[in-house]
Amino acid sequence: TQLLEQSPQFLSIQEGENLTVYCNSSSVFSSLQWYRQEPGEGPVLLVTVVTGGEVKKLKRLTFQFGDARKDSSLHITAAQPGDTGLYLCAGVNSGYALNFGKGTSLLVTP
Amino acid sequence: DVKVTQSSRYLVKRTGEKVFLECVQDMDHENMFWYRQDPGLGLRLIYFSYDVKMKEKGDIPEGYSVSREKKERFSLILESASTNQTSMYLCASSLLTGSGALAKNIQYFGAGTRLSVL
Numbered sequence: 001t002q003l004l005e006q007s008p009q010f011l012s013i014q015e016g017e018n019l020t021v022y023c024n025s026s027s028v029f030s031s032l033q034w035y036r037q038e039p040g041e042g043p044v045l046l047v048t049v050v051t052g053g054e055v056k057k058l059k060r061l062t063f064q065f066g067d068a069r070k071d072s073s074l075h076i077t078a079a080q081p082g083d084t085g086l087y088l089c090a091g092v093n094s095g096y097a098l099n100f101g102k103g104t105s106l107l108v109t110p
Numbered sequence: 111d112v113k114v115t116q117s118s119r120y121l122v123k124r125t126g127e128k129v130f131l132e133c134v135q136d137m138d139h140e141n142m143f144w145y146r147q148d149p150g151l152g153l154r155l156i157y158f159s160y161d162v163k164m165k166e167k168g169d170i171p172e173g174y175s176v177s178r179e180k181k182e183r184f185s186l187i188l189e190s191a192s193t194n195q196t197s198m199y200l201c202a203s204s205l206l207t208g209s210g211a212l213a214k215n216i217q218y219f220g221a222g223t224r225l226s227v228l
Binding site: 009033040041042043044045048088090092096097098100101102103 | 114141143150151152153155158160166168200202204206214215216217218219220221222
């Protein structure tokens with residue numbers, strides 16, 4: 001299993017603040033996915049990044065894949081309470097299974 | 111929309127009981143997965159299946175078995191439940207498409223079953 005380290009593990013911020021979450025590995029992945037899991041639900045895919053250096057935007061969320069395809073970051077601008085949840089990164093290579101990080105738990109308070 | 115349905119949201123069982131967790135998907139996906147999710151440990155893969163009657167061990171298969179008799183259904187079995195199997199169990203399905211950098215492997219998750227073993 002290829003290890004994916006996510007940081008920080010927990011983040012509690014106020015509405016309107018910006019934040020960045022990191023996903024790092026010593027392994028190269030063909031692509032990397034970000035999922036969000038809301039309380040009481042299963043994870044849902046937000047985005048897949050494929051090319052080294054790629055940047056993808058999803059409204060206030062910006063995802064970046066590292067040039068060497070070993071790491072990724074998620075930046076949220078002007079966080080809202082609806083952004084609260086567990087953010088998981090997952091590395092994709094050949095094969096059926098994904099390599100999940102342990103997640104960053106985000107709480108955004110009004 | 112893909113739907114992955116887990117039969118129970120909450121289960122309470124006693125130590126030593128045989129427990130069945132059921133998962134059904136409606137998108138004709140080839141692959142199905144069982145994870146457990148614990149605080150601080152993230153998602154850990156128990157077993158997966160890439161075809162009917164085919165199964166592969168994940169990272170933590172001890173104490174579990176699985177069954178896939180039909181494409182849409184994947185069952186997780188705890189032969190003799192123990193307190194350390196108290197956890198959130200998540201089922202997922204996926205369809206592998208493409209190859210190399212173009213490979214797509216999106217997993218669709220159920221809402222989870224929170225199992226307590228007393």
